[in-house]
Amino acid sequence: QQASLVNQLQTELAERQAMAAALRSSQERLQAMVSSALIALIATNQAGIVTLCTGTILHRLGGASPTLVGCPIVEAYAHLPTLVEDIRQALAGKTVTSTIEHDGVILDVRHSPQTSPEGTIVGAISVAIDVTEQKQAEEALRQSEILRQSDAKSRVLLDALPDAIYRIHRDGTYLDCKPSTSCQSLPDAVIGTRLTDVLPEEIAQQIMTHLNQALKTGVTQVFEHQLEGGKPCDLEVRLVVNGKDEVLAIVRDISDRKKVDRLKNEFVSTVSHELRTPLTSIRGSLGLLLGGIAGDIPAEATELISIGYKNSERLILLINDILDIEKIESGKMNFSLKPTELMPLVEQAIEATRAYAEQLNVTLELTHTQPGAIVNVDGERLIQVLTNLLSNAAKFSPVNHQVRVAVTRYSGFLRVSVHDQGSGIPEEFRDRIFQKFAQADSSDSRQKGGTGLGLSIAKAIMERLGGQLSFDSDSSSGTTFYCDLPEWLPFCSLPENHPFTRLPELGHAPRILVCEDDSDISMLLKMMLQQEGFCVDIVHSAQAAKQRLSQRPYHAMTLDLALPGQDGISLLRELRLQNSTRSLPIVVVSAKAQQGREEIGDAEFAVIDWLDKPIDQSRLVTVCKQAVVQSQNPQPKILHIEDNSDLVQVIALLLKHDAEICHAASLQQAQQKLDTETFDLILLDLSLPDGSGLELLPIINAQTGLPTPVVLFSAQEVSAETARDATTVLVKSRTSNQELLHTIKSLVGYSLT
Structure with missing residues (x-):
């Protein structure tokens, strides 16, 4: 019996050893599979303790088996809260799939509950697979498809454009082209050829000049030219920088626009001569009759003549407004800007409007003044603006009330305020009050008269004068219009010991470079400056100026804007981009000084002053002395x-x-x-x-x-x-x-x- 029991024990022991060997073999095969695949395997028991942690990509989750087994999952992967929460869901009996991104790696993770033979949840198994390359490939494919669709849309849009588009290298070589659908354009065969090979020399040179300017400044260049071959056509060319060494040339046929402009100019000319001239005669004749030149006129006739006179004036004002709008929109309204005292202009506008206001039983009162204040304006145009504002204020003021005018200073500006005590501007009309032909409602023009052009013209004029027109309005207190203009600070008489009235002690005469293309004017400038102790060098072009400036230092430079080859404005821009000439004091002396000032502004490129021709010698000397002082001490x-x-x-x-x-x-x-x-x-x-x-x-x-x-x-x-x-x-x-x-x-x- 004892022998039988021993045999039974030996048999059971052998079976258990076989089972253990089989289990080890199975575990080794599993480990081999896990080790050969790009996966990570994490097992936890029901208490959330890590029991298994292995796999070739386990480190990508931020941990390794020896340090994590036996740790609570909450501590082991505290840096991956999504992973911890998904394992909790698996321990609750749910199968969860999620994607985790960690340190640039993308992992797809599946979490499954682990059950006993009786169906009880005893833990969870999490399997992570590295899908980084797959996701990157999918994203690259998606981006490629988006790019393909974008290219297709761009091609459709380009083909739909009527403009011709050319890619041109800085040396003038055509790199690519999209012909125009609406005008003469160059064929695809131009690719690889140069501008001078296919275009008239004058036009090719014009394009190259603007091309170089665009690449140098980064600013889009716009110009026009005319092609005579075949059917003549007017073309507008826009050169847009497209990389370091090339531009896009967008060529548009503007022949129809030019034709319309010519027709409009002919119409304006007709209106100017054929309507204004006879209307002036009509108004003048009726005015003389009302003035008694023909003796006494019966009362009924006087009334009829008065009606004709008033309506001829209204018609003249309407024509003048229409012509002003056309001039402003076409850029043909001339402005003669010069430093002018503001108060006489304001007083003149008030006096010009006073008679009209008295007809409406409204008085005009100047409440605040700024004696001696100066603005750089066209006096007649500013009076035109102020007269319009004053007449509007009188027109919309209640009977026996006042229109108050005030001139004040603020933040380097002078403000002219015109305040009426009317009913205010309706809220819904305020955002379009400066539009052409704008009226608060259709009854306004009938009750008050006017075309609705005055404020539009006034705003445009103010902007051309470098100022701004704005307003405040309230139904209880009336409306105030504001004309804001930069205050002009003139070169006044300075004390004898002021640094700008004498040259600094340099040990030598301060040297000034005169850049002027006219030899007579350049010699005149030299004589004026030498008389005051300056040493003067003369150059006649931008290229020569740049060469001189590279050879020796100068205390200051005078610059004409109309230079051969490269104009003065572009030279100024170029000098301000170079370290050696960035702070060089420059005085512009040019017949186009004010136009240049309007083009680039006072502060953009640091110009000491803008002097018009003919030259004011006293002012020239003063600003040159100021420039020399600044060159010695460039910071105030x-x-x-x-x-x-x-x-x-x-x-x-x-x-x-x-x-x-x-x-x-x-x-x-x-x-x-x-x-x-x-x-x-x-x-x-x-x-x-x-x-x-x-x-x-x-x-x-x-x-x-x-x-x-x-x-x-x-x-x-x-x-x-x-x-x-x-x-x-x-x-x-x-x-x-x-x-x-x-x-x-x-x-x-x-x-x-």
């Missing part, structure tokens, strides 16, 4: 009196490239600075720890001996009486960085960037 020195350290830092950062900033946090510190140093401008706060900044105003100029500009830069609103000793007033919350820079630049006369 500004005293900022302010106790707020944050604002001090902001202003210092704003002006760090443009000015030398000294700081004083109190009246006492400011007094010490003013006693020992000279400043080009004072930036003054009113609220200081030891008193009001206004206490410094009476003594600043007395101590410096110079007319030092003072800018009140405060959070407080300052009355005109309070600020009478200051140059200008800026309110902190209402002043942008650009406005502050503009104000400082205009006051110190230096070229801030």
Whole structure:
């Protein structure tokens, strides 16, 4: 019996050993499979403890088997909250599939519950597969399809465009082309040829000039030319930079537009002569009759003549408005800009409108003035704007009320305000009040008269004058229109000890380069400047100027805008892009000075001044002396009196490239600075720890001996009486960085960037 029991035990032991061997073999095969595949295998028991952690890509999940087995899954993969939550779902009996991205790797993970033979959940199995390459391939395929569809759409759009489009290399070689569907264009055969091979020499040279300009500045070039071959046609060419060494030339047939322009010009000419001339005669004759030139006229006849006279005036005004609109839109309205006192223009406009206002029982009152204030405008055009605003205000004012006119200063601008006490502008009409033929409603033109063109013309004129036209309106208080214009700061008479009235001690004569294509004018400039102690070199082209500037330094340069080859504006732009000439003081002396100023603005390329021809010798000498002073000390020195350290830092950062900033946090510190140093401008706060900044105003100029500009830069609103000793007033919350820079630049006369 004992032997039988031993045999039975040996048999069971052998079976168990066989089963263990089979299990080991199975585990080894599983491990081999896991090791050879790009997968990771994680097993957890019901308590969420990791029991198995293996696989070739396990490290991509941020862990390895020796350190994770036996750890709670929450701790092992705390950096992958999605994985932890999915395993919890599997332990609850759900099969979950998700995608995990970790450290640039994309994994698809399947989580399944693990059950016992009795069906009880005893754990979870998670299998992760690396699908990074697959996903990247799918994304690349998707992007490729999107690009293909985009290219197809672009091709359809290009084919639908009537314009011809050419890719042109900087050497003038055609690289590609899309012929036009509506005008003469070059065939595909031009690819590989040059402009000079297929176009007339003059046109090819014109295109090359603009092509080089586009590549140099990055600015789209637009010009027109005419092709004579076959059917003559007018073409507009736009050259757009397309990479480092090529441009896109977009060529459009504008023959129809030119034809319409010619017809419009003929119509305008007809209106000007055939209508204005006889209407002037009619109005003049009727006016003479009303004035009694033919003796007494019966009352009934007088009434009829008055009707004819008033309506002839209305018709003349309508024709003038239509012609003005046409001139503005075509750019043919001429403006003769020059520094002009503002108050006489305002007073002249008021007097011109007073009789009309009296007919309506409305009075015009000038409530605030700025004697001596100067603006750079065309006086007649500004009067036209003001007269329109005044007549509108009188027209819409109640009987026996006033129209108030005020002239004020703010932020380097002069503002003319025209206020009426009418019923205000309807809310729904305000956004289109400056449109052509705009009327609040159709009854307005019948009740009040007018065409609805006046404000549109006024706004366009103000913009051409460098200003802005705006308004405020309220049904209870009426309407105010604002004309804002930059204040012109003229070169006034300066004290003898002011640095701009003498040349600095350099040890040698300051050298100025005169760039002027007219030999007579260049010699005249040289004589004017030599008489004042300057040493002068003359060049007659942009190329020669660049060569001279590369050979030796100059204290300043005068520049004509109409130069052969390269014009003065493009030369100015080029000089400002080069380190050696970026801060060179430049004075523009040209018959086109004002046009150039309007084209690029005062501050964009830092020009000391713009002088028109004929030349004002006194002003030329003054600005050249100023330029030499600036070349020796290119940054103005500004005293900022302010106790707020944050604002001090902001202003210092704003002006760090443009000015030398000294700081004083109190009246006492400011007094010490003013006693020992000279400043080009004072930036003054009113609220200081030891008193009001206004206490410094009476003594600043007395101590410096110079007319030092003072800018009140405060959070407080300052009355005109309070600020009478200051140059200008800026309110902190209402002043942008650009406005502050503009104000400082205009006051110190230096070229801030």
